[in-house]
Amino acid sequence: MALVLVALRVLLGGFFALTGAAKLCQLSAPESEQMKALFLQFAEVFPLKLFGYQPDPMNYQTTVGWLELLAGLLLAVGPPMLQEISNLFLTLLMMGAIFTLASLKESLSTCIPAIICLGLLRLLDICQALAQTKKVDRYRRKKTPSVFKKPWEQRVSSCRL
Numbered sequence: 001m002a003l004v005l006v007a008l009r010v011l012l013g014g015f016f017a018l019t020g021a022a023k024l025c026q027l028s029a030p031e032s033e034q035m036k037a038l039f040l041q042f043a044e045v046f047p048l049k050l051f052g053y054q055p056d057p058m059n060y061q062t063t064v065g066w067l068e069l070l071a072g073l074l075l076a077v078g079p080p081m082l083q084e085i086s087n088l089f090l091t092l093l094m095m096g097a098i099f100t101l102a103s104l105k106e107s108l109s110t111c112i113p114a115i116i117c118l119g120l121l122r123l124l125d126i127c128q129a130l131a132q133t134k135k136v137d138r139y140r141r142k143k144t145p146s147v148f149k150k151p152w153e154q155r156v157s158s159c160r161l
Contacts, residue, residue: 005127009083012120013076016090020068023061035061045103047096067093087125094118 026032039057046054055063071086078086097114
């Protein structure tokens with residue numbers, strides 16, 4: 001089970017790192033123009049627009065790209081605490097992506113990658129939490145050494161031998 005969690009974490013981290021790098025790099029003119037057009041639309045329905053903040057589309061694209069790249073790398077190869085933090089950031093990012101696509105009234109087929117990524121991130125988080133709970137349970141079940149037993153418990157246990 002642990003190997004499956006590690007593989008899922010590394011694959012998800014690699015996926016997000018690659019998608020972040022694609023947003024940051026100008027690969028070719030048609031893809032770059034398409035990405036700019038998408039982030040123009042995304043900036044129009046930015047969730048914080050309700051509070052009066054509307055980002056510049058290019059800064060929005062750059063910010064999302066760096067967040068995906070760094071959080072993806074930390075999810076894949078970072079220490080456990082940073083993996084949890086990056087999982088949280090990527091979860092929030094996917095929730096924002098789903099909100100944005102729903103606000104633009106995009107088809108379900110367009111939303112499916114973000115929904116799957118969100119589901120896998122949640123699954124990874126839940127499984128890691130369960131694994132940590134099992135470790136804590138194992139530590140609690142250890143028997144106390146005889147040094148910490150009360151005097152009458154020591155006498156009873158020595159009589160049984």
